[in-house]
Amino acid sequence: MSLPSDLKSNFPLLSQTVNGHQIIYLDSASSSQKPTVVIEAMNDYYRTINANVHRGAYEIAAQATEAMERARARLATFIGAPSANEIVFTKNATESFNLIARSWGGDNLGPGDVVLISDMEHHANIVPWQILSAEKGFELRWIPLTSDGHLDLSQLDRLLDGVKMVSVTAMSNVLGTLNPIREIADRAHSVGALMAVDGSQYVPHLPTDVVELGADLLCFTGHKMCGPTGIGVLWGRTELLEAMPPFLGGGEMILDVRRDGFTPNELPHKFEAGTPPIAEIIGLGAAVDFLESLGMSNVRQHEIDLTDYALRVLNDRYGEELTIHGPPNASERGGVLSIQYQDVHPHDLSQVLDQRGICVRAGHHCAKPLMRELGVGATARASLYVYNDEADIDALTASLAPAGELFAR
Amino acid sequence: MSGLEDLYKEIILDHYRSPRHHGELECPPAHKTEGFNPLCGDEVSLTFELQGEVIRELLITGQGCSISQASASMMSTAVQGKSVDEVRNLTRQFKAMMSIHEESIGAEDATSKDAKPLELGDLDALKGVVKFPVRIKCATLSWNTLLTGLDELEV
Numbered sequence: 001m002s003l004p005s006d007l008k009s010n011f012p013l014l015s016q017t018v019n020g021h022q023i024i025y026l027d028s029a030s031s032s033q034k035p036t037v038v039i040e041a042m043n044d045y046y047r048t049i050n051a052n053v054h055r056g057a058y059e060i061a062a063q064a065t066e067a068m069e070r071a072r073a074r075l076a077t078f079i080g081a082p083s084a085n086e087i088v089f090t091k092n093a094t095e096s097f098n099l100i101a102r103s104w105g106g107d108n109l110g111p112g113d114v115v116l117i118s119d120m121e122h123h124a125n126i127v128p129w130q131i132l133s134a135e136k137g138f139e140l141r142w143i144p145l146t147s148d149g150h151l152d153l154s155q156l157d158r159l160l161d162g163v164k165m166v167s168v169t170a171m172s173n174v175l176g177t178l179n180p181i182r183e184i185a186d187r188a189h190s191v192g193a194l195m196a197v198d199g200s201q202y203v204p205h206l207p208t209d210v211v212e213l214g215a216d217l218l219c220f221t222g223h224k225m226c227g228p229t230g231i232g233v234l235w236g237r238t239e240l241l242e243a244m245p246p247f248l249g250g251g252e253m254i255l256d257v258r259r260d261g262f263t264p265n266e267l268p269h270k271f272e273a274g275t276p277p278i279a280e281i282i283g284l285g286a287a288v289d290f291l292e293s294l295g296m297s298n299v300r301q302h303e304i305d306l307t308d309y310a311l312r313v314l315n316d317r318y319g320e321e322l323t324i325h326g327p328p329n330a331s332e333r334g335g336v337l338s339i340q341y342q343d344v345h346p347h348d349l350s351q352v353l354d355q356r357g358i359c360v361r362a363g364h365h366c367a368k369p370l371m372r373e374l375g376v377g378a379t380a381r382a383s384l385y386v387y388n389d390e391a392d393i394d395a396l397t398a399s400l401a402p403a404g405e406l407f408a409r
Numbered sequence: 410m411s412g413l414e415d416l417y418k419e420i421i422l423d424h425y426r427s428p429r430h431h432g433e434l435e436c437p438p439a440h441k442t443e444g445f446n447p448l449c450g451d452e453v454s455l456t457f458e459l460q461g462e463v464i465r466e467l468l469i470t471g472q473g474c475s476i477s478q479a480s481a482s483m484m485s486t487a488v489q490g491k492s493v494d495e496v497r498n499l500t501r502q503f504k505a506m507m508s509i510h511e512e513s514i515g516a517e518d519a520t521s522k523d524a525k526p527l528e529l530g531d532l533d534a535l536k537g538v539v540k541f542p543v544r545i546k547c548a549t550l551s552w553n554t555l556l557t558g559l560d561e562l563e564v
Contacts, residue, residue, distance in 0.1 A: 347449045347474035355413050363449050377450030
């Protein structure tokens with residue numbers, strides 16, 4: 001099975017022109033485009049059942065609550081979670097990590113403890129730990145990289161000494177590297193540590209099963225998987241989430257409030273203070289339906305094929321003039337291509353590409369420690385998703401040479 | 410939408426390919442200030458030496474996009490031998506060209522009797538940047554860094 005060839009027609013934005021060219025969107029690792037079914041699901045909510053959830057007894061309030069909870073159940077199935085109550089809605093993956101750090105970390109970390117992350121983490125899985133470490137005095141330790149952009153696990157036993165939490169990305173947003181999460185999780189568990197996983201780049205692109213991954217906690221975001229912005233997910237094992245104290249306080253997250261204190265609500269509401277982003281949750285549910293209708297193994301196969309094609313045509317045409325960071329083989333990476341072409345600065349490269357309607361991201365991709373390891377200030381990143389095809393890669397390939405001519409020193 | 414030729418004028422590309430006043434002065438006696446553009450990773454490092462109220466020499470190193478590095482090179486040429494007041498005035502004019510207008514009190518000072526408008530010269534080539542709003546911060550990085558350096562010296 002492969003993906004339908006007319007998939008672009010499901011995404012209204014992709015029929016637009018930019019600077020006189022049909023738009024070629026190659027920045028899905030930043031944020032994906034949205035299919036009509038997602039946009040319509042959110043519009044339908046506002047047009048027909050807009051009401052606050054878990055409160056009113058009237059018909060549309062009940063329908064809104066039911067639509068939101070149905071989305072939660074679909075997300076649980078999508079990632080292989082044993083229970084829908086393990087799906088906590090957050091603002092984004094960044095908030096999910098802040099929740100873990102504040103709630104679990106605040107309760108469990110102190111001097112002498114260690115949290116182990118890696119050199120390829122997004123700032124979302126670095127800075128919350130750094131903020132907490134400054135307060136609690138635990139150590140933040142880093143798994144280094146190999147020269148071909150994998151995690152260097154040769155010293156993992158030594159690195160795991162004293163570790164209470166391992167928090168690592170399943171797929172790098174810069175290198176595309178797919179990390180051996182199950183192996184790391186098993187070794188973390190063998191020393192009594194927990195395993196948190198950044199699934200922001202993984203969940204939208206590969207079949208995900210939290211039990212098979214061996215994770216205790218998983219963070220991801222809706223807008224990179226055909227869903228809207230403003231909605232993310234924290235998944236956690238029930239016993240773990242139950243033991244963690246609340247994160248934000250307010251309405252919805254309580255069972256009872258008295259002058260002398262409060263009783264927190266049950267899962268997952270304990271972690272969902274205030275009115276949730278109802279339309280966004282419903283939109284994310286529609287995005288899950290859309291991806292499941294394609295089949296996640298087909299999505300993955302499409303991206304392997306397209307990444308393989310991109311690596312081949314780019315390297316064939318440009319050879320030594322072009323550096324593509326990360327693993328050389330499409331089977332061990334996702335569709336994220338961080339490129340350096342001659343000595344054209346990524347910002348200048350993306351400006352030239354923009355004139356041809358091609359959207360790529362230039363910058364440090366919220367991974368500055370990794371940029372330092374790579375010895376670059378920035379890269380230009382082309383990233384692929386379900387709607388991209390070989391013609392998009394051909395347009396990218398054809399556009400590098402003119403940029404090189406303009407900036408040749 | 411403007412074409413690339415409005416942004417990447419030949420004189421800009423020339424400064425990018427052959428940056429003027431490139432290097433570092435010994436500190437002290439020179440003063441060093443670094444500027445970063447966190448969004449795109451551009452960096453400039455300025456070292457400059459004052460003689461009284463005058464910038465006797467200013468050298469620049471850095472890495473970044475053509476706009477940030479060309480603007481730094483052009484600035485280095487424009488400020489050599491100028492008084493601190495002239496440099497502050499020039500910076501205000503340059504930033505005004507980038508559609509950045511300083512607090513009204515300072516701006517009034519700049520255009521009042523004791524500060525006459527300066528020739529922007531080559532710098533005029535950078536005015537196309539204003540049509541590409543995300544690049545304005547690239548063009549102003551070195552200028553803001555120099556202002557920071559002058560403030561650090563309280564001149």
